[in-house]
Amino acid sequence: MTQLSPDELSILIVEPSEIQRRIIIKHLQQEGIISIQSAANITEAKGLIERHKPDLIASAMYFEDGTAKEFLDYLHALPECKDIQFMLVSSEYRREQLEVFRQSGVVAILPKPFNAEHLGKALNATIDFLSHDELDLSHFDVKSLRVLVVDDSRMARNVIKRTIANLGIEHITEAEDGAQAIELMRDQLFDLVITDYNMPSVDGLALTQYIRNESQQSHIPILMVSSEANEAHLSNVSQAGVNALCDKPFEPKLVKQILYQLLEE
Template structure:
């Protein structure tokens, strides 16, 4: 496998402020990234992306012609561009405004101002996405592990599937919600469940209860992916039988560590 370094990455920085662009470019340069193109708005950025797709887009939230929400939707809905990593740089702190980005498969949410540590972690996540790194397990053939992936967001499923595939887990069956997952569990055997928490009708917690109390696969390892911040809710989720909790964005290195613990315990 060819090892990718920060200096190999090409980044498109989408930022309306001249001052902010200079500050961020300087920070990227310090991380060893020199191939940086820039855009001031959505229209300009889409033109650049279609002509020269970058490895990573680092985008502000608001522009004169729209928001990062429109930009990420345009990219994710284009099959040729959907795999481009996307990082949001924003001073926004309201959870409801950031939730949609977490659900859309961004590699990182960087606060303004961000630290070198924040940026370094986001760059490493991007490199992990671009560099397949199969897990080596003692008790399983990683290629034979049957995963049930449950999330009501197609964008989130795409991102999580990509991370799982990079780790060598290629047998991934998708469910759009907890009820569809229950239907699949009744007719199919799995080795691992990766599920979102917040879903309509049957959520991740109810799905976990079903698996533990009513299914024929009550000992299935369950990895729950959630942006939930309520400690009481998280404690209740764990009591219901979830084996591990993973935050959104779904970071490859952390996920690899969790899956190794789940499957090799």
């Protein structure tokens, strides 16, 4: 196991307000973070990243030269930046404005103002994403586990793949939606399905119903990863046969605990 500590993290703060930058820096220093850089806009941040790639970017939502979403898209397009974690720090509360960040695989969405607990969870999630902590299972060789990851967001699939790969899982198959997952399951056997809830064509609920009622793999564990807060929807997927639910953005430590429970039952 390779485990980092907070004082080993390198963090870039991208925030247009000098006062807010100072507040965030103070919070990070209280958490033991030593390596901290800051930028007032996206252009300045890009220049800093070219010289030194941080482990984590803590970004505001809006800047004079763009938005956090545009900045995140820029980072995702660069192979050399694929391991940089991204945390949104914003006073935005509207679900429709935040949903795109949940689907993009950010490590955390922190409110303004945030507290020590919010920040601590985000830093721990960053460390878990960057660390390797193999699952120790009694009934499976983790390296032989066959996992099907189903999500219409490529970025979300990448986050899930990276998370479970850090747990030692090597055999990962991707599907862009429930319809493609069903086709794959007709020809291949899997030990675990990790699926999104909201997808076009065949969503997570319909996929779960197919697995439980029509497939030859009806007893396979299903973990649903979703930002869906509608209690009626979540009740429906539970009744359909989902074994566990996990929020977006999710915490790798929690995912490890859930997978351990599902695969050791």
